[in-house]
Each structure stands twice: as structure tokens, then as C-alpha cells.
Amino acid sequence: MTAEPREMAMFPLGTVLVPTAVLPLHVFEPRYRELVDAVLATEARELGVVLIERGSEVGGGDARTSVGTVAGVIDAQRTDDGRWGLVTVGLRRIEVARWLPDEPYPRALVTDWPDADDATPSDELEGLRATAVTLVRQALAVATELGEAPVPATVDLSDDPVTASFQVVAAGPLGPADRQALLEVPGARERLERAAVLLGEAIELMRARIALGGP
Incomplete structure (x- = not known):
């Protein structure tokens, strides 16, 4: 109800x-x-x-x-x-x-608006969490080279996939539109999947900026 x-x-x-x-x-x-x-x-x-x-x-x-x-x-x-x-x-x-x-x-x-019930097996959800955590740490490390990291790459992240799905959104070097889109994702599985894609894109963009020699 x-x-x-x-x-x-x-x-x-x-x-x-x-x-x-x-x-x-x-x-x-x-x-x-x-x-x-x-x-x-x-x-x-x-x-x-x-x-x-x-x-x-x-x-x-x-x-x-x-x-x-x-x-x-x-x-x-x-x-x-x-x-x-x-x-x-x-x-x-x-x-x-x-x-x-x-x-x-x-x-x-x-x-x-709680997360939707998710039937994703726990081991699959843990794999998605691990991937997203790895990518957010990589993104923060690259952002540090540009002097733009919002938090250190060593930031503590939860072992719980649902909690971590929000933490990677908060910690990652993402813009407001991307953060809002991830906030509106119904559940942790999709949030982790989409966060991984956006973080991968952010890493590529930041590395391209570094290769061009500027911020």
C-alpha cells in the first residue's frame, strides 16, 4: 500500500x-x-x-x-x-x-521512494559492486591528476551493493545531470551498471584531456 x-x-x-x-x-x-x-x-x-x-x-x-x-x-x-x-x-x-x-x-x-525489489543473485550483484568500485577509484585517481577529484581515490566504500550503488554516484567525478539520472534509477543493479558506464566514459574523457596537456 x-x-x-x-x-x-x-x-x-x-x-x-x-x-x-x-x-x-x-x-x-x-x-x-x-x-x-x-x-x-x-x-x-x-x-x-x-x-x-x-x-x-x-x-x-x-x-x-x-x-x-x-x-x-x-x-x-x-x-x-x-x-x-x-x-x-x-x-x-x-x-x-x-x-x-x-x-x-x-x-x-x-x-x-525505496529501491525496487531486485531478484538479482547476490554474487552477481557483488560483481557489479566490485566493478563500479574499481571504476570509481580509477576515475578519482585520474581526476586527481587534473586537480579535480571531489574525494580521494582511497575513499571508504561499503561492501553492501545497495549502499555502494549510491556511494559511487556521490564519490565519482560526474556532473549533476548524470548524478540525477542515477538517483532516479529504480534499483541497485541498474544503478551499478549505469554508473560503471558513466564512470568509464568519464575516465576516457579525462585521460584525453591529460593527453592534450591541459585541464
Whole structure:
């Protein structure tokens, strides 16, 4: 039985948050300061993060994706002038059923979107995990040569294929569109397969840039 959509404060951004990833936030716009005040007043301390497809993070009027991630606030520091510095972590996927008016801050009715049941044998899923992990480490090593690695190639990755399927998306040197596409994949098997393809393409592109002698 599908759960009824629930209201959630939403933070549209120009970046993609996936489950397991850590996302620092610097909150200065008045309406988002109000959002943070409201979120921190709740026991769950959760907000939704979605990608802005077109438009700006500041001022509204943006076009947003309908699939995002619940971010849990694990640390919050307020400055003397009222700005917030947050550290959040991606917890689980959500799908937006309907956007609500942006006043006083962006809100939406959302439902959780867990991974689809997967009948892939465990040894096959482990093989896909191992391949994706190898490729993300290779991609990060090449990105390091270009000075563009988001995290070290030695980053810890889970032995659990489902968790790892999100971690390689978060760690890999991929653009927002690719990360969003992988976030929207129904299950771990397909996510690992598609991540491996995208990481392989990223490696080839970065190696070509190195061969040409420039960033």
C-alpha cells in the first residue's frame, strides 16, 4: 500500500544529493533561514533536497526535479548575523507528489521512494559492486591528476551493493545531470551498471584531456 504524501520543507539546489552523501549548506537567504528554524524545531530535523534543472538557487522562479533525497541535519551552527552553517547527510530517496506554494519557503508533498525489489543473485550483484568500485577509484585517481577529484581515490566504500550503488554516484567525478539520472534509477543493479558506464566514459574523457596537456 502506497503511503500518503506528507509535507516537507524543500531546499532546491544546483547540486544533487544522494543517500549516504554528506552535504554542507551555507544558508543566508531569509526564507531559507526561516526554513532551517522550522526544520530544527522538529524531532526529525529533516528537509528535502532536489536539483534545480533551470534557474537560480536564490530568489525562486526555478524549475525543479521531482526526485530528490531527504537530508538529515547532523550539525547546525548559527552566526551572529543570522546565517546558518549546516552539515547534512542524505538518508533516503523521495518523490515529489505536488509542490506547495513557496511562501514562507519551498514546500512539497512527498513520498519515500525505496529501491525496487531486485531478484538479482547476490554474487552477481557483488560483481557489479566490485566493478563500479574499481571504476570509481580509477576515475578519482585520474581526476586527481587534473586537480579535480571531489574525494580521494582511497575513499571508504561499503561492501553492501545497495549502499555502494549510491556511494559511487556521490564519490565519482560526474556532473549533476548524470548524478540525477542515477538517483532516479529504480534499483541497485541498474544503478551499478549505469554508473560503471558513466564512470568509464568519464575516465576516457579525462585521460584525453591529460593527453592534450591541459585541464
